[in-house]
Every structure is written in structure tokens, then in C-alpha cells.
Amino acid sequence: MNFGEIMAKGGPVxxxxLFLSILALGTIVERIWFWSTFLHKEGLILNKVMDAAIANWEVVDKVAHHYRKHPIGNFLYAPLRLSKPEPDVFHLALEAAADEELAGMRRGDKLLEAVIALSPLLGLLGTVLGLINSLGSIQLGDLGNSSTDGVTLGIAEALITTAAGLIIAIVSLAFYRIFQAFWFQQVRIFRKAGSDLEMIYRQRWLQSNKIYTS
Incomplete structure (x- = not known):
């Protein structure tokens, strides 16, 4: 069967x-593009900012500012743009930036969750409606006669919607889990990068206070 025949035999459901599959496909393509570009540059940006923080703290804010359009760069730049903040304020700025950037990485998750939940239910609904339509015209006296020969074909056609719904849900779920794995990995990376940057800043803060008090 070609696409038109599948749509016709599957019924109105x-x-x-089809609409859900288009939504899911668009979201999946957009997320693949996002993660591919994000992961490609993340390691380079993280290394440059952390190397600058260790080697010359005076220029680390300029390095992070250069990469602020990237989520990891914007995350690290958030506390660095403050003017000599206290360590607690520096920590709060990191936490707020991490929450904002990590939340942005989950864009599209709710849509995929909806597709995963609705697709099998719609497929089952289409099958039930197809079975009702196929079996509704059968009378007890027709059982075993040639008049019921088309019932098997009707039932097979009714199952098309269930198969379509399951395929859409399975594909969406597979990519949803992949994107979730990427996100959890970023949570760990953001925590470590934030902790390392904060530790460097606290050391410099203590050293500057010792020099000032002495």
C-alpha cells in the first residue's frame, strides 16, 4: 500500500x-540540530574559559563574554559580569544561570511527551471505530456465509491506526530518551564547571582579602 491508501484505509483518525507525527518529526529534527551544534563547541568553550580562569583571572570575563551566545559560555559569564561579588553572590549567580540554561535545553520535551501519550490512544481509538464499522453490519444468520468474507479485511484495515500510533510513539520515545540522556550529562557538566570556577574565585577572594587586611 502506498501512503494514500494507508491514510484512506486507516480512517479519519x-x-x-499524521499531525502528531509531523509535530514529533519537527521537534526531533530541531533538537538534533541543537544538540549537535551545542556538543560540538561545548568542550572548546569550557576549556578556554577555565584555562583563562586559572592562568589570568583578569581576562576570564572577556573570554566568557565572547562565548556568551553558547549556553555553557553564558552560564559561566553570568557571575563574571558582576563587579567583585562576594562568594555567596557568585554562587547564586551560577545557580540562577544554570537553572535558566538547563531549562532551555529541555525545550520540546513536553511536546514529545504529549505525542508519546496520545499516539497509541488515537491508534486504539481508530481500531475500535474500525471494528465497530466492520462488525456492526453482521447478523447472526450471516455467520459462516460468504457475506462475512470482507470482515477479516475490515479488521486488518482497522489495525492500521494502532500500528501507526505505536510506530509514532516508539520513535518519539526513543529520541526523547536520547535527549534526556544528553540533558542529564549536561547537568553533571554544569555542576562540575560551576564548582571549579567558584573554587578558583573563592581562592582569589581569600587572597585579595588577606592582602587587603595585611
Missing amino acids: MWPL
């Missing part, structure tokens, strides 16, 4: 399933 195939149209909302």
Missing part, C-alpha cells in the same frame, strides 16, 4: 496521527 489517521489525520490527527
